[in-house]
Amino acid sequence: MDGIAGRRVVVGVSHSQSSLVPLRRAAAEARGGGRELWAVLAWEPPGGGPGHRGLSCPPRLAEFRRSAGERLLDALDAAFGSAGPGVPERPLTVRGSAGRVLVEVAARDDDLLVVGTGPRLWHRALWPSVSRYCPAHASCAVLAVPPSPREKELGAVRRRITWRLPLDARELAGPAPPGTGRESTS
Template sequence: MDETVCRRVVVGVSSSQGSLTPLHRAAAEARRIEGELWAVLAWEPPGGELGHRSLPCPPRAAECRSSAGERLCLALDAAFGSGGPGVPLRRLVVRGSPGRVLVETGGREDDLLVVGTGSRRWAHRVLGPSVARYCLAHASCPVLAVPPSPLEKELGAVRRSIIWRLPLDTRELTGPVRPRSGKGEAS
């Protein structure tokens, strides 16, 4: 292998909280192999390519791309803060479907493609195509599929409780209560 070619860890980024876990894992892998982190956000026009063309006054592609670039910057800031990931970082905003864009970007055999597995809820699996499954089926490089953080599931339950105005016991969010030991307390 040519040593002048830098190894790359390509990671799919979305504007959802679910992309934070794959971003952190990808940065850790890039540090481990002393490679570059390529953060990729794929975008499509509103309504998809066909729907976009049929709109009477479609938004300009430059505006859509700019908005996607802003979402990528916000996601990276949310994941790493101002300090960055601690490895060389390349940001890519590419027009196209996420699975296809990621497979094409991670097209070298020595690349590592990192994708989130997304929601495991049946509605999401039925209604939307899985980017992770597409990448696993079509990539020419190794693919690391990262499951969602357990915290993400808990936060989703809290959001649903708030939306449906269900009672919310905040003690469940803090973990088990441990008795305090100190002066002046009864044993």
């Protein structure tokens, strides 16, 4: 085995659009370092705690596992389209909490673990932070990727729509190109 074979970039993928930014960054890191991309989606059945680990309904568990696999493939397609990430990839769904699963998968010293960070305070209050758990427990390097600058703007638009507040669609396009007559005069 040569020095590059077997080296991996492991990235956490969730069901949200915000996980596409770290996924794309992980692919870029894999391309730049001649590594394999491991896209990991951790999943738990509803209720997910230890009391549900021995769920006695295998068909339901199979349905949850299949759904997780579909979400992972959808995320890969949304991030890279049919062209793929441009590196060898291994999509992986694992039952368990996201932080623990990612740390267990990225267990080699030469792995690079990529996780997203997010500004959503309400989300952090309800769910454990993967971006805090992984650096504290991983045995490999961890790259925490901030959200896209546009994500904050889109969040504001979603809130305005949810609360039925006025929304000027011209604000969504950003500044107008010079010479269009719509440029800002501030």
